[in-house]
Amino acid sequence: MVAVALFLLATPQVKKPSAQKPLVLNYTIISNGALVGQETNTFLGQTMDTSYDYNDRGRGPKVTGHYDLDKDGFLSRVLLKGVDYYKATVDEHFWMNEKQGNWKSTAEQGHGNKGGFYLSLNGPTGELGLLASVLLHEKHSIPLYPGGEASIEKVQDTTLTLHGKTKHVNQYAISGLNFAPQMVWLDDDNRFFAIPDNWHAVIRKGWEEANPLLIKLQTASVDRWYSQVAKSISNNPKYPVVFRHVRVFDSENATTKENQDVLVRGDKIEKVGDADSFEIPSDSEQIDGTGQTLLPGLFDMHTHNQPGDGLLDISCGVTSVRDMGNNIDDLGAMQKHWDSGDQVGPRVNKAGLIDGTGPYQCPTGLYASTQEEALADVNKYVDNGYIQIKLYSSLNPAYLPAMIKLAHEKGLRVSGHVPQGLFASEFVGLGADEIQHMNFVMLNFMRDKVKDTRTPERFVAVAKYGASIDLNSQTVKDFIDLLLTHHTTLDVTMVTFEPMFTARPGVCDPSMVQILDRMPAQVQRYAFSGGLETNKETDQLYKSSFDAMMRMLGKLYAAGVPILAGTDSMAGFMLHRELELEVKAGIPAPKALQIATWNAASLMKQQDSLGSIAAGKTADLYMVEGNPAVNISDIRRSRMVMKNGVLFHCDQVCAAAGIKAAK
Secondary structure: OOOOOOOEEOOOOOOOOOHOEEEEEEEEEEEEEEEEEEEEEEEEEEEEEEEEEOOOEEOOOOEEEEEEEEOOEEEEEEEEEEEOOOOOEEEEEEEEEOOOOEOOOOOEEEEEEEEEEEEEOOOOOOHHHHHHHHHHHHHOOEEOOOOOOOOOOEEEEEEEEEEEEEEEEEEEEEEEOOOOOOEEEEOOOOOOOEEEOOOOOEEOOOHHHHHHHHHHHHHHHHHHHHHHHHHOOOOOOOEEEEEEEEEEEEOOOOEEEEEEEEEEEOEEEEEEEEHHOOOOOOOOOEOOOEEEEEOOOEEEEEEOOOOOHHHHHHHHHHEEEOOOOOOHHHHHHHHHHHOOOOOOOEEEEEEEEEEEOOOOOOOOOEEEOOOHHHHHHHHHHOOOOOOOEOOOOOOOOHHHHHHHHHHOOOOEEEEEEOOOOOHHHHHHOOOEEEEEEEHHHHHOOOOOOOOOOOHHHHHHHHHHHHHOOOOHHHHHHHHHHHHHHOEEEEEHHHHHHHHHHHOOOOOOOOOOOHHHHOHHHHHHHHOOOOOOOOOOOHHHHHHHHHHHHHHHHHOOOOOOOOOOOOOOOOOOHHHHHHHHHHHHOOOHHHHHHHHHHHHHHHHHOOOOOOOOOOOOOHHHHHHHEOOOOOOOHHHHOOOEEOOEEEEEHHHHHHHHOOOOOOO
16 A cells, blocks of 8 residues: 655745745654654745655655745745655656756656646655645646646535644645545645544644544545445446356366356346356346456455555456455445445455554554453454454564464454564464465575564565575475465465565556556556665665565465465555466466455355355456456456446446556
């Protein structure tokens, strides 16, 4: 989940700088109730100076900047310096001359016709206020650099009262920046006030206690938007549906069957059989599947869901997800909306995240500073219908034996990041059923090189030393034998590490290459922002370390270690890339598809209703052009999705999210 809200503050009144005192607006950045950063924007005349930084488990940007604005509030000059989320260098410029706007950074450079608004890649969240102010002044949509256009609509307003102070604020929706409208709160001077959130909130200093109220108000408005979208793209068949002459992927056996008909009545698959002898109900709706493949709905086994993910998942055939850490109330509300059909989204399997407290604590989930708190957290997830717990990096390893014992007694799976102080083999030995992320597998062989896996060292160390691991060593063989003995599953999320290790500023992230031209213009920019910072000595080394991770994946699969398909990245589209990477690592395409369907359903103990196309199963289906069992990239050629018997045309779902349809 990379944030797209990286935008500007509000238009100052025109006065002579010498007669004007600076206006200083301070903001607090909050993550799951904890202070994690700050933002300061100082206005003087037609200028704004900014500084902001925050800490997200040792990651996070630190940026200073200067802005010049023209009389209409458009930017005439921008200079930003510092480091980005992954501590790579920020050196970003924009300048306007008489004819055009010009921009240059480590990720992009170009120019465009005069009259556009520049949104920085690395600026403060408060940039949204500057954009909103211009949009309100112009009263129509305006072009954006380097592409796209933005428009604004007022959503609601409220008056906040806190400790004897009152503040009237207004919520606006800015369209054109992301897959859904970007919500922003302004004060009555049209200056940025807040972006409320549980995970990552930015709010005017002194008003932090208003964050829960603003979240409640904003959530209601966002829910209304997604509900309206659902009404426009959800097709509830009145008659039986028959997919005719379609190739069916038999997920139980990892094979395909040609020229099949599949009958769906209500929310169930009623019959599957050879098209030449299939009896078709006279009142049925028939869908021609010639040249296409019908698969069971896909499972993404590593997500952290947000409301907008529902559209992206369904557009890509992901009808089930496993959420690996979220706010209990937020996730419960999303699950209710998606299950009811009030909003469009997958069915959700819930894994509860538990972390220790401290400077590297996770921005969501529950925390434990004592073993008693840790056990209480396990029970809380049990009480809320969770099927798994995920133990995180800052958790005290001393609590693990009791936590794992209790979770297993309650019927929950146990997985996680390997907590600081342990390595993967010890985590497995304590009874963990599953490990999240391939980097924790690689770290198991770097014991003398890694000091603190709570920090970004858990990525950088793998980038530096992964290539030097001898995959044929006895140590690696012994580890694989340990995994097999304990029946340990690996949730490898290779698509998380591909851009981190191999993407470079100014070059398209390899995970985005095949879908870049389908994305909204402002989203496309982030595909060029790069990953971990490299130099001449480390550029090829980091790529070689990712290659070593891929070879490790192939070796693990060949040995029989159970592999899952999860992303921890952009919803929907990155599951397709994850499957491509699995095939590239040596997993046959039919087996990769089996991993994302039958194997996932079986792990979730849902194989009786999901994961395969058979009579009596729930009608979760995904139809694509071509044959992904032969060419795995055909998994991207989305045509139709059925979730619980509700039919979605993928081009309509994509259009609702501002995405171009698949070819």
